[in-house]
Amino acid sequence: xxxxxxxxxxxxxxxxxxxxxxxxxxxxxxxxxxxxxxxxxxxxxxxxxxxxxxxxxxxxxxxxxxxxxxxxxxxxxxxxxxxxxxxxxxxxxxxxxxxxxxxxxxxxxxxxxxxxxxxxxxxxxxxxxxxxxxxxxxxxxxxxxxxxxxxxxxxxxxxxxxxxxxxxxxxxxxxxxxxxxxxxxxxxxxxxxxxxxxxxxxxxxxxxxxxxxxxxxxxxxxxxxxxxxxxxxxxxxxxxxxxxxxxxxxxxxxxxxxxxxxxxxxxxxxxxxxxxxxxxxxx
Amino acid sequence: xxxxxxxxxxxxxxxxxxxxxxxxxxxxxxxxxxxxxxxxxxxxxxxxxxxxxxxxxxxxxxxxxxxxxxxxxxxxxxxxxxxxxxxxxxxxxxxxxxxxxxxxxxxxxxxxxxxxxxxxxxxxxxxxxxxxxxxxxxxxxxxxxxxxxxxxxxxxxxxxxxxxxxxxxxxxxxxxxxxxxxxxxxx
Numbered sequence: 001x002x003x004x005x006x007x008x009x010x011x012x013x014x015x016x017x018x019x020x021x022x023x024x025x026x027x028x029x030x031x032x033x034x035x036x037x038x039x040x041x042x043x044x045x046x047x048x049x050x051x052x053x054x055x056x057x058x059x060x061x062x063x064x065x066x067x068x069x070x071x072x073x074x075x076x077x078x079x080x081x082x083x084x085x086x087x088x089x090x091x092x093x094x095x096x097x098x099x100x101x102x103x104x105x106x107x108x109x110x111x112x113x114x115x116x117x118x119x120x121x122x123x124x125x126x127x128x129x130x131x132x133x134x135x136x137x138x139x140x141x142x143x144x145x146x147x148x149x150x151x152x153x154x155x156x157x158x159x160x161x162x163x164x165x166x167x168x169x170x171x172x173x174x175x176x177x178x179x180x181x182x183x184x185x186x187x188x189x190x191x192x193x194x195x196x197x198x199x200x201x202x203x204x205x206x207x208x209x210x211x212x213x214x215x216x217x218x219x220x221x222x223x224x225x226x227x228x229x230x231x232x233x234x235x236x237x238x239x240x241x242x243x244x245x246x247x248x249x250x251x252x253x254x255x256x257x258x259x260x261x262x263x264x265x266x267x268x269x270x271x272x273x274x275x276x277x278x279x280x281x282x283x
Numbered sequence: 284x285x286x287x288x289x290x291x292x293x294x295x296x297x298x299x300x301x302x303x304x305x306x307x308x309x310x311x312x313x314x315x316x317x318x319x320x321x322x323x324x325x326x327x328x329x330x331x332x333x334x335x336x337x338x339x340x341x342x343x344x345x346x347x348x349x350x351x352x353x354x355x356x357x358x359x360x361x362x363x364x365x366x367x368x369x370x371x372x373x374x375x376x377x378x379x380x381x382x383x384x385x386x387x388x389x390x391x392x393x394x395x396x397x398x399x400x401x402x403x404x405x406x407x408x409x410x411x412x413x414x415x416x417x418x419x420x421x422x423x424x425x426x427x428x429x430x431x432x433x434x435x436x437x438x439x440x441x442x443x444x445x446x447x448x449x450x451x452x453x454x455x456x457x458x459x460x461x462x463x464x465x466x467x468x469x470x
Contacts, residue, residue: 006297015342018304019377022340023401025311026451026464028423032401056308058301143397175423175466177447197426199312214312214424214464 007054008086013037017055017210021201024212029174030142031125031209039205046079047205049102049121056117056201057083057100062090064098069106069247069264076104093267105168107189109246109268112198114215120183122204125211127171127181147179150222158227167232173220180211180219187221188233188247194219236261239281241272288360291324293338299323303339307453310462315420315429317413317459326357332455333380333407337366340378340405346371347378351385353409373404380407383434389442392450400447403465408434413456419470420463431461439469 005011013035020034039047057063063083067076071093079102080091092098095108102119112118124130128138131149141147150171157165170187174180182193183202193200193213200213213219223229234248239260246268248261260281263269273282293299299322306318325334341347347368349358362368373379373391386406395403410432417432418439431454433439442449442465449465463469 006301011296011300012342012344014300014304015340016344018308019340019345020401021308022311022405022451023403025308025424026466027400027447028466030400030447033399056301056305058305059298139398199308212312214466216426217423 004086006059006087007057007083008039009037009051009054013051014055017051020210021052021055021212024201024210025199025214027178028213028217029172029178029180029211031204031211033208034210036205036208041078041082043206044123045075046102046104046121048203048207048210049104049119049205050079050082050203051205052119052201052203052210053079053083053100053102054087056119057087057089059088061099062092062097063087064092064095064101065103066101066106066108066265066267067104068249069108070266072266094271095265095267105184105186106247106264107185107192109243109263109265111192112196114197116198118196118198118200120185120200120202122181122183122202122207122209124169125181125202125204125207125209127169127179142178145177147173150179151224154222154224158224163230164223164227170229171222173222174213175218176220179222182219186233186247187229188231190219190221190229191231234261237279238263238269238272239279241269241277241282242279243269243272243277287326287357288364291326291334291361292365293322293335296338299335300339303335306460307336307339307462310453310460311424311451311464313424313429314422314463314467315415315425315431315461317415317461319458320455320460321458326355326361328352328355328409329358329361329380330409330455331458332460333409335458336407336453336455336460337362337368337378337380341366341368343367343369345377346375347380348373348376348404350379350381353381353385376404378405378407380409382409389438389450394445394448394450397448400449403448403450405451405453407453407455410434410454410456413454413459413461415461420467421470422467424464425467431463433463433469436469439463439467443468
């Protein structure tokens with residue numbers, strides 16, 4: 001057997017996912033249940049994102065996949081290869097060229113534009129799950145707009161650590177209604193969620209939820225007046241391209257404590273290096 | 284069976300439905316923008332865009348309410364053959380199609396529950412004209428403001444006031460579609 005239906009999924013499955021996406025866009029931040037399918041990769045490897053991508057891709061799209069910002073890690077390479085083979089779509093590593101970008105845990109550094117779609121892979125879509133394990137209860141809390149528990153959690157962070165210690169999957173409030181998990185992106189990326197020109201779709205395969213942010217949606221990171229939200233990053237420039245405004249990975253380079261900081265967005269870093277920017281660790 | 288019943292579907296369903304869905308999704312994500320939906324030629328009185336929406340979103344899992352003139356033998360047969368969607372009344376539908384007058388009153392449609400606001404109907408409103416002028420729209424998906432020719436702005440204000448419950452609307456005219464989700468504020 002060599003032939004797949006376009007983008008792997010059968011048409012009835014795609015219709016089901018497409019209906020969930022439309023309701024997600026109509027109720028920003030609300031998690032729409034959907035009948036997630038078995039995919040030819042394990043849960044936890046982006047099955048939710050893959051199903052959403054399969055439902056939105058057209059044959060003319062140019063597809064990019066990033067995993068923690070990188071185009072060349074196992075997860076990104078295999079999902080890119082999956083859609084090259086099953087949908088025949090063109091792929092790219094350049095953010096500007098891509099029309100559909102599937103991402104695990106990062107938002108590209110380059111601002112997205114209209115006509116682009118950002119598809120997030122989400123492990124735990126429910127922001128209240130670690131505070132309240134019962135789905136029946138968290139659903140009720142969302143319906144009653146009862147988010148006090150989340151503020152208590154952030155407050156306990158402050159009382160214990162002196163600051164809000166949540167550094168990724170930092171909860172946000174969408175259009176002053178639903179509290180949403182932005183997927184495990186670093187909180188550095190949170191400000192890019194709001195007022196984004198692109199459509200943002202979130203797919204959680206194992207947990208069977210889809211949610212969405214239409215363009216130009218108001219997204220506010222939860223905080224307190226005396227402890228305002230701080231989208232922090234490592235206080236270094238990139239070792240390769242010298243960028244001071246990008247999110248950085250810390251890389252251990254020897255067994256004597258040597259380390260360097262490099263852009264987590266590989267495409268952004270390579271583009272800057274091609275323009276002649278150099279950091280202190282560049283060869 | 285009439286030949287008309289068998290014809291008018293997508294020639295290449297995976298690609299045609301993907302294109303149609305992108306149009307519908309862009310419309311829903313950016314209220315007040317018009318998008319072209321091609322590939323379907325449903326029987327009268329359905330528009331090409333409405334036919335494409337039905338082929339893209341409806342199947343055996345989505346009860347469909349045909350309102351007014353849309354509830355005719357030709358449309359029933361076409362919908363049955365191409366989508367298999369069970370026909371339902373307004374109170375039990377997932378999708379409804381018809382003119383604004385035929386769909387009224389809106390109070391009869393499911394608006395979802397506080398636990399599951401997604402369990403609400405999507406109304407496909409067939410329009411004689413569809414233009415980006417008229418009522419002023421603001422809200423998610425709209426950078427500053429947008430405009431759309433709406434049949435009755437007050438009805439959409441009432442719908443938006445129920446958020447997160449409410450109905451979502453697709454407006455079809457010829458081969459064009461626009462949308463108004465429940466989040467859009469209408470002035």
